[in-house]
Amino acid sequence: MTRFSSQTDSEGRRIPLYDADGFAGMRKAGRLAAATLDFITPHVQAGISTAELDRLCDQFMRDAGAIPGTVGYHGYQHASCVSVNHVVTHGIPGDKVLADGDIVNIDVTPIVDGWFGDTSRTFLVGEVRTLAKRLVDTTFEAMMAGIDIIRPGTTLGDVGAAIEAVARRERFSVVRDFCGHGLGRVFHDAPLVMHYGKAGTGVVLEPGMFFTVEPMLNAGKAEVKILADGWTTVTRDRSLSAQFEHSVGVTEDGVEIFTPWAIS
Ligand code: MF3
Ligand code: CO
Ligand code: CO
Secondary structure (H helix, E strand, O other): OOEEEEEEOOOOOEEEEOOHHHHHHHHHHHHHHHHHHHHHHHHOOOOOEHHHHHHHHHHHHHHOOOEEOOOOHHHOOOOEEEEEOOEEEOOOOOOOEOOOOOEEEEEEOEEEOOEEOOEEEEEEOOOOOHHHHHHHHHHHHHHHHHHHOOOOOOEHHHHHHHHHHHHHHOOOEEOOOOOEEEOOOOOOEEEEEOOOOOOOOOOEOOOOOEEEEOOEEEOOOOOEEEOOOOOOEEEOOOOOEEEOEEEEEEOOOOEEEOOOOOOO
16 A cells, blocks of 8 residues: 655645655666666667657567557557657657657656556767757756755755756756656656756655656747647747656665666
């Protein structure tokens, strides 16, 4: 039986607290999610279509005995989201072919024994311009700055502020319309994890809280729009966007990253 924190998140929802079985379940699911991105890494090359990347991820997860958690999620049909250049998130795999100089985020969420492992990385395709590389490197740094301070007593406002500080330093903007989320035996749960905020505010982290940290940084303005397909989210000013995502758990004295990639 899952326990709950006495705190609620910014949406007023109860926040689950998981025990050792939860950590074991998320470790397995997270490792497979990370392994999926490691598997796909050498395929992320000019000339491959986003549909083919998705097909390969789908096969990899199913061969490992997992179910891609995105298939059938609110009507989504694919095993991954593949977001190229100015696509911020939720890019639908299709005919688009990667070209030299592109940046592409691949986001996967296998379900293993009922647990959801959620992770994404932004890859560089061939030779990439300085600005794009700096955006991708900064987004990774921002995610890790948020994760590195997680321990009991840290607040979600601290996490958001740490992410925002890295983005600001490089004059990039943080997308506000999409957030990290609690996860476990469900894909999207409390708490809501904002990638901006004020230090010292918000939920005080407790051992057993599970959530994602998944900042999206734009080279231009923070505003996004969702295309008519209902998923594809792009920057309004068509500037480049990058994202990284880990699933994490708060431990007694720090943080466990459930989705550690081997290849980077
Ligand atoms: N993996 C995304 C996240 O990080 C959610 C994708 S939902 C989908 O929360 F339906 F678009 F796949
Ligand atoms: Co997520
Ligand atoms: Co994700």
